[in-house]
Amino acid sequence: MPTNEVEQIKESLKSKIPKAADVVFKELHTKEKYIESFYIKTISDETVLHDKLLKPFFEQHHPEEFRNYLESIPQIKSFESEEKAIEELLNGTAVLFYQDSVFLFDSKVDRNNSVLDTSVETTIQGPQSGFSESLPTNLGLIRKRYPETFLNVDITKVGKISKTEVMILHDTRFADPDTLKRIKDFLSSLDLQMFQTGEQLLDSIKKSNRAMIPLMLVTERPDRVAVNLATGKVILLVSGSPFAVVLPTVMKDFMSSMADIYQTYWVSRFLQLLRYIGFIISVCLPGLYVATTSYNPEIYRVQLALSIAGSRNAVPYPSFIEVLLMLFMMELLTEASIRLPKAIGPTATTVGGLILGQAATEAGLVSNIMIIIVSFVAISNFVVPINAFSFSLRIVKYFILALATLFGLVGVVIGFFIFVAYLVKLDSFGEPFLTLVQSKPQPHKE
Amino acid sequence: MNRYFLYLVLLNMLINVIIFVPKILIEYRYEGAVMGVLIAIPLGFSLNVVFSKMISKFPEKGFPEIFSIAGKKRWFIILPFGIISLITFSSGLISLLGFVDILRRFVNPEMPYVYLLSIFLTGVLLIIQLPTDRVMYLLEIVLFLNTPLITFIIFKAFTSEFLVWDSILEVGTYLFAKPSLKAIAAASYAFSGYTNLIIFNRIIKGKLKMWNFLVILVLGLINLFTTFFIPIGFHGSDGAQEYLYPWISTADSLRLVYSPIERVIFLFLIFYMGITLMSVSVHWHVAFELIKGTYKESRKKNWAVLVIFTCCTIICAIFLNTILLNKITVHWMIVRLGLEIMIVGLFFIWARRKTA
Numbered sequence: 001m002p003t004n005e006v007e008q009i010k011e012s013l014k015s016k017i018p019k020a021a022d023v024v025f026k027e028l029h030t031k032e033k034y035i036e037s038f039y040i041k042t043i044s045d046e047t048v049l050h051d052k053l054l055k056p057f058f059e060q061h062h063p064e065e066f067r068n069y070l071e072s073i074p075q076i077k078s079f080e081s082e083e084k085a086i087e088e089l090l091n092g093t094a095v096l097f098y099q100d101s102v103f104l105f106d107s108k109v110d111r112n113n114s115v116l117d118t119s120v121e122t123t124i125q126g127p128q129s130g131f132s133e134s135l136p137t138n139l140g141l142i143r144k145r146y147p148e149t150f151l152n153v154d155i156t157k158v159g160k161i162s163k164t165e166v167m168i169l170h171d172t173r174f175a176d177p178d179t180l181k182r183i184k185d186f187l188s189s190l191d192l193q194m195f196q197t198g199e200q201l202l203d204s205i206k207k208s209n210r211a212m213i214p215l216m217l218v219t220e221r222p223d224r225v226a227v228n229l230a231t232g233k234v235i236l237l238v239s240g241s242p243f244a245v246v247l248p249t250v251m252k253d254f255m256s257s258m259a260d261i262y263q264t265y266w267v268s269r270f271l272q273l274l275r276y277i278g279f280i281i282s283v284c285l286p287g288l289y290v291a292t293t294s295y296n297p298e299i300y301r302v303q304l305a306l307s308i309a310g311s312r313n314a315v316p317y318p319s320f321i322e323v324l325l326m327l328f329m330m331e332l333l334t335e336a337s338i339r340l341p342k343a344i345g346p347t348a349t350t351v352g353g354l355i356l357g358q359a360a361t362e363a364g365l366v367s368n369i370m371i372i373i374v375s376f377v378a379i380s381n382f383v384v385p386i387n388a389f390s391f392s393l394r395i396v397k398y399f400i401l402a403l404a405t406l407f408g409l410v411g412v413v414i415g416f417f418i419f420v421a422y423l424v425k426l427d428s429f430g431e432p433f434l435t436l437v438q439s440k441p442q443p444h445k446e
Numbered sequence: 447m448n449r450y451f452l453y454l455v456l457l458n459m460l461i462n463v464i465i466f467v468p469k470i471l472i473e474y475r476y477e478g479a480v481m482g483v484l485i486a487i488p489l490g491f492s493l494n495v496v497f498s499k500m501i502s503k504f505p506e507k508g509f510p511e512i513f514s515i516a517g518k519k520r521w522f523i524i525l526p527f528g529i530i531s532l533i534t535f536s537s538g539l540i541s542l543l544g545f546v547d548i549l550r551r552f553v554n555p556e557m558p559y560v561y562l563l564s565i566f567l568t569g570v571l572l573i574i575q576l577p578t579d580r581v582m583y584l585l586e587i588v589l590f591l592n593t594p595l596i597t598f599i600i601f602k603a604f605t606s607e608f609l610v611w612d613s614i615l616e617v618g619t620y621l622f623a624k625p626s627l628k629a630i631a632a633a634s635y636a637f638s639g640y641t642n643l644i645i646f647n648r649i650i651k652g653k654l655k656m657w658n659f660l661v662i663l664v665l666g667l668i669n670l671f672t673t674f675f676i677p678i679g680f681h682g683s684d685g686a687q688e689y690l691y692p693w694i695s696t697a698d699s700l701r702l703v704y705s706p707i708e709r710v711i712f713l714f715l716i717f718y719m720g721i722t723l724m725s726v727s728v729h730w731h732v733a734f735e736l737i738k739g740t741y742k743e744s745r746k747k748n749w750a751v752l753v754i755f756t757c758c759t760i761i762c763a764i765f766l767n768t769i770l771l772n773k774i775t776v777h778w779m780i781v782r783l784g785l786e787i788m789i790v791g792l793f794f795i796w797a798r799r800k801t802a
Contacts, residue, residue: 296553301708407565408554409712413719414569417588421573424584435583436590 003100009082010097013038016086020153021167022139028054033063037105039094042136043143045109048075049094053105063099070098075106090147092140115141116242120387121221126262130220135165135239138222142169142235142244145226156187158238159195165239166195169225174232182429183234183247198238198245202388205428212395214388215428217246217253224258248428252438255279257385278383282390283397283419285377286323287404287412289370293319295408307369314364320405322366326374327401329356331394334378448658450650451498451643453585454728455662458639459669460596461725463693464548464718465541466775468673470632472686475678480621482629483670489630490637491663497640497790498654500797501647508578508645510739524740530644530789531733533782538729539759540775542566545722547768548694553715563763566723571752573727574734579649581731588724592717599714600672602700609679616683617675631779636666636673638786645732690768730755 017023022042028035035057037049052075060066070076077093079085079102089095092108115137118130131138139153154168166187170180190204202214219225220243225235228246236245246253255275260268293312297305315322333352337345357371377397384390396419403411426433462468471479504512509530513523546563554562573581603609643650677692680699689695700710707713737751766774 296712299707299709299712301706304706403565407562408557409716410549410553410562410719411565413716414565414723417584417720417723418569418572420587421569421576421584424580424587425576432580432583434587436586 006097006100006102009079009085009102010036010038012082013085013089013095016082016149017089018149018152018172020151021155022136022153028057030058030061032061033057033066033099036097037094038089038097039105039107040089040092040143042140043090043092043109044094044107045092046107048107048109049105052107053094053096067099070096070103077104077106078102079104086149087147090143090149109140118220121219121224121258121385123257123259123262126258127221127223129222131222131242131244133240133242135167135237138237138242138244139167139169141222142225142229142237145222146171146229151229154184156184158187158190159192162194162196164195167235167237169229169235169237171229171232174230175234176232176430179248179429179431180234183236186429187236195238197241198236198243199388201236201245213392213423213426213433214254214386215249215426215433217249217386218243218388219246219386220244221258227258227261228253248431249433250428250431250438251389251423251434254386254389255384275383275385278380279393280416282377282381282384282393283400284412284416285373285380286327286397287400287415288409289373290320290323290401290404291409291412294405299409308367311367311369315367316364320401322370323373323401326360326366326370327377327397329360330374330378448650448652448654450582450586450646451640451654451658452661453582453589454642454646455494455637455639456589456593456665457585457642457721457725457728459636459665460593460718460721461541462635462669462673464545464722464725465537465635466544466772467632467635468677468692469690469772470776470779471629471674472677472692474626474629475617475674475683475686476620476623478620478623478626479629479633479674480618481623481625482627483633483674484621485625486630486633487637487663487666487670490634491659491666493634493786493790494637494640494662495659496794498643498659500790500794501643502650502654503797503801504647506648506651508648508739509736510645511648514739520740526789527736527740529785530641531736533785534641534644534729534736535733535755535758536778537782538570538726538733539762540771540778541722541729542570542726542759543763543766543771544775545718546763547771548691549715549719551691552694552698552711560760560763563759566726567756567759569723570726570730571756573723574731575748575752576731578645578731578735581727582646582649585724585728588720592720595713596717596721599697599700599710599717600676602702602710603672603676603680603696606680606700608699609676610682611679613683614675614679617678627780628776631783632776633670633674634783634786635779636669637662638782641786641789642728642732645735646728690772 014025020040022040024037024039024041026037028037037053039049052073056069057066060069077088085095085102085104088104094105094107096103096105115129115132117128131141143151148171150172152170152172156166156168157163158166168180168184168187186205190201192200192204198216198218201216202218203209203211205211205215222244225244225246229235234247236247238245255272257271260272263271292299293308297309299305300308312319312322329352333348336352337348340348353375357375360366361368361371381390381393384393400412400415400419403415405411407414420434423434424432471483473479474482509527542563546559546566550557550559550562573584576584673693677689677696678686680686680696681689681692686692694711694714697714698709698711701708702710702713734751734755738748741747
């Protein structure tokens with residue numbers, strides 16, 4: 001291969017691979033010879049490079065001898081075409097320019113062992129591994145799932161004391177430049193001392209530093225990150241945290257699980273519908289119970305109204321106290337079962353859920369129907385796939401409960417719509433948080 | 447994005463159950479209501495078409511933006527804007543007071559009127575401050591949740607065995623009675639959702655196509671037939687007059703045999719809570735934005751407008767009872783129709799000069 005062609009390949013490779021932070025271009029010199037290597041260090045094994053490339057390079061003095069060595073080791077593949085080379089490069093291969101030829105040196109690293117299983121966003125099928133706690137590994141995981149030249153990586157530092165490295169990833173084809181600018185401005189305007197994990201940003205997004213609904217998706221799944229990159233979202237990776245932040249986030253993202261794309265179409269549609277119903281139930285049901293028992297029992301058919309009233313027969317206080325009492329007990333139980341060690345967890349649920357509930361009904365403190373409603377609310381709350389969002393919903397139901405106590409049925413309905421209006425009002429980096437039809441991202445023209 | 451236009455018109459068609467349209471029509475059923483409806487359909491529809499076509503020549507602009515170029519003299523803006531916002535505000539006010547009155551009668555009879563009003567007022571005041579596109583997104587969600595179920599109830603009403611078609615036919619025989627102005631005004635309200643375009647044109651992208659108007663015409667026909675004739679079919683041609691809120695009483699005559707909520711009236715009212723909330727919010731948002739268009743952006747003045755809205759509502763709530771509200775609405779409808787014709791006419795002439 002003539003020398004100028006090698007130069008050409010070198011230049012075009014350099015221009016095609018954006019100058020990301022982990023792209024390494026290195027020249028090695030000895031008296032007689034020199035070699036240039038081009039690789040992405042986060043997905044290449046630098047010890048392999050060291051043992052198989054650097055050591056022989058400095059040990060063998062004669063240029064031809066080293067060339068022969070290169071041509072004979074199994075890691076080396078010859079250069080075929082530029083596209084192939086880029087593809088290989090993005091998968092962790094090093095490109096070597098030696099004398100007048102180009103070699104591909106296989107230095108792919110296998111990190112499957114160091115990565116943790118998902119524990120928060122679990123799915124039945126599909127990939128089961130999450131992020132690790134090391135920033136380069138996480139970037140490598142994403143690069144592995146997203147081998148595209150358009151993936152751009154910037155690095156900034158956040159936190160006055162912690163000076164935590166944050167990587168901003170986006171696909172230059174899909175991501176909206178305005179949104180990206182807003183996100184960068186937001187990161188540089190942050191006034192934090194210690195920045196440990198992406199979840200800390202949830203509050204900082206508001207001026208008052210007090211947010212109720214999360215406007216960012218914090219995920220532990222590399223596959224979710226890869227899918228979101230392809231839809232034009234911007235990803236933040238924080239050094240030392242096994243969670244990535246996805247921006248901008250709309251409510252649809254909070255209601256979708258990664259399992260949706262690993263299921264058949266109708267199954268995933270059904271599951272989504274189920275989640276929205278669960279969302280409405282967990283927010284409205286306690287309020288509805290108060291409204292229909294204390295204000296408008298006549299709303300139900302007679303048999304149902306009577307059986308509800310009958311089960312409340314022994315309860316000595318108004319329905320809203322009953323609901324508050326049981327919800328409070330349920331919140332304690334949920335909170336306790338998170339804190340408890342895994343071995344004791346099931347015991348707490350059994351004691352709390354089954355025995356306590358049974359005993360409370362028999363003692364006449366709460367009605368049977370109340371127990372059903374509380375468990376219904378708790379279960380449907382956990383149907384919401386993203387934890388941060390389902391935690392917010394836990395609070396919202398008290399707002400609607402309060403309105404139901406004061407205004408009855410009208411309070412529930414209007415309270416729900418005020419809540420929806422609040423969601424509609426929110427926006428995440430310029431994207432409306434809740435609309436009925438979410439516009440799809442389109443690749444913008446360069 | 448033409449669906450947004452449909453939502454605005456559909457909202458008015460749905461709300462006319464609350465704003466006394468069936469009551470007015472049924473009152474004049476022997477004295478020209480049938481003919482009135484038949485006249486109101488082409489009248490309201492053509493006003494709708496003319497205004498929508500004209501305003502779509504100013505894409506993504508509301509009245510404040512359109513006239514900010516034209517107006518050197520401030521009174522030229524303040525006077526018409528004031529009148530229009532008064533009309534849209536009162537339109538929202540009547541439906542709000544009417545619906546709270548209905549709720550007090552049928553759902554919470556022991557609750558004080560103003561107390562019940564306060565929660566609606568809170569919701570509405572929160573919503574009207576949102577940007578126009580967000581109000582529309584909310585409207586879309588509310589309609590998406592409620593309209594299918596309201597349609598189901600109307601379907602139930604049409605297929606009910608207690609619907610007497612003979613009564614409907616009997617009223618139909620008064621077709622050639624001299625049309626009454628009040629009936630025309632009331633019936634044309636179903637088409638007058640287009641007036642919200644005054645502000646909501648901001649978010650309408652692209653031209654309005656023919657099928658849009660076709661859908662509106664068909665929906666309007668069905669809607670007017672339903673509002674007018676279904677209560678007559680249920681309560682008889684004479685009996686229908688006895689009710690203060692003919693449609694609510696009609697919903698109360700329906701029964702869902704297998705549903706845990708047996709009485710349709712509760713479902714009907716629950717769905718209409720959302721619809722009314724949005725209808726009032728949309729109308730008041732128009733009024734609010736128009737008033738905002740007459741002065742420079744200032745938080746204090748915005749607050750002052752909201753306080754005035756609240757005070758007006760509470761004063762009206764204290765002084766108006768159902769009968770009085772009903773009587774006022776009849777006259778209000780006529781004034782509204784007159785003003786609407788005037789505004790559409792003036793805007794038509796102005797826009798042609800401007801764009802020609």
